[in-house]
Each structure stands twice: as C-alpha cells, then as structure tokens.
Amino acid sequence: MIRRQCTKEYKIDVVVKVVRDLHGLKKFQHLPLTEFWLGISIDEIQRMKDSRFHRIVYKYPLIDKQLRRSDLKKWLNDNGFPIPVKSACIFCPYQGDARWKDLKKNYPEQFELTVKIDEAIRDSSKKGIKDPIYLHKAKKPLKDIDFESQQDLFEEICDEGYCGI
DSSP: OOOOOHHIIIIIHHHHHHHHHHTTOOTTOOOOOEEEEOOOOGGGGGGOOOOSSTTEEEEOHHHHTTOOHHHHHHHHHHTTOOOOOOOOOTTOTTOOHHHHHHHHHHOHHHHHHHHHHHHHHSOOGGGTOOSOOOSSTTSSOGGGOOTTTOOOTTHHHHHTTOTTO
C-alpha cells in the first residue's frame, strides 16, 4: 500500500477552500466556527473522526438518526432520485471488480485512460518504490484482467458498508 491522499487532497481540502471562499476569507484569516455535515451512514461508523481543523466541527446527521445505506437507498428510490455511485476516482485502486467492469463496459474512454494511468505508475522507482505498482488488487496490468470471470463474493457487502466482516 502506498500513500493514500485522495480524500484529503481532492475532497477535504477542496471543501475547506470553498467554505473559506464562502466566508470571504483571505489567506491567514481565521475561519469562524463552522459545522461540516458529513453523509456517513451508521454502517460506516468506523469512518467517523474528529475534525483536524481547529474551527471546524464535524456533524454526522445520518449516524445521529441511525440510518443505514439501505435506508438511504430506499428513501432516494421512494422519492424518485437516482442512487448515486460511491465517490471515487476512476483510477482508485480501492474499488472492486464490479466498478472496474462497469467502467470498462459503460465508459470505455475513461477505462482506456485508466489503463494508461495503470501503465504509467508501474515503475515508480524514482519515487523510492521498488516493486511494480498496479491499480488492480490482482497485481496485474488492468488491461489484462478478465472482469467477466472475476467474482468478488464480498463486493456487494462491502458496497453496503460492511467491509471487514
């Protein structure tokens, strides 16, 4: 496993910047006490954390109401909303075969870009990483994975927030 910075750099830092902009703050001005409402459901309770920012307080309304991902899916469905996919980059190595298969089948241009990214990161020796890096958990080039024959028995469970059971 290599450095995992995506959530911080592409989610948290971006949201903090937008909140600072909404408050009209310049560099080095202190953020007023601000609540961040995070949509983590009770089946992902292990993801709850205290804010690392002095003036930001995290709130977890879904956990406070003890809502599961299945409750949220039902509410969205009952009210005519589409079920959103998990937020992740197309090249995220922490996704299962169902997501890779969907990307390859339904978004071939993005899949080809991901294959190029997978090939580009293979030799990361200049960054001090000796072993070859692969995006897929099988430690093979993404273009060589046969997603039709891959069956991840726990994929649906993990999508529901029960990973590690």
